[in-house]
């Protein structure tokens with residue numbers, strides 16, 4: 001009896017722990033749409049920063065700060081949309097995302113860290129610092145695109 005109860009408890013705990021990752025999305029297609037939406041939003045604000053960094057747009061410190069904050073925040077979001085249930089949903093993601101899960105996640109962490117550093121640089125209002133941090137962030141974007149995106 002005790003052991004049966006323990007088994008049930010373990011099963012319930014296992015479900016409870018697994019639930020958050022699963023429950024966020026109605027189905028795999030929604031997970032893919034979510035991660036794509038996050039990349040779209042991040043890309044828009046990163047491009048806005050890119051225009052200022054390259055001189056194509058005038059430098060506006062407040063705008064740069066706001067853009068960098070969005071990039072830093074949204075860079076934390078797409079990764080939950082790469083669950084194993086999404087492996088077979090058609091997208092630009094290469095199979096390597098799931099085959100090299102640990103390396104992929106390290107790349108995601110590098111971006112998140114670079115984006116946080118970019119937000120810190122943007123807080124300073126110093127364009128040279130922003131340029132440096134922007135370059136490092138762009139490098140981390142590109143590294144994953146080269147390996148994991150078709």
Ligand code: ASC
Pocket residue numbers: 043044046047050138139141142
């Ligand atoms: C961007 C954007 C990316 C990155 C990448 C950097 O502006 O949308 O995905 O920069 O091109 O190499």
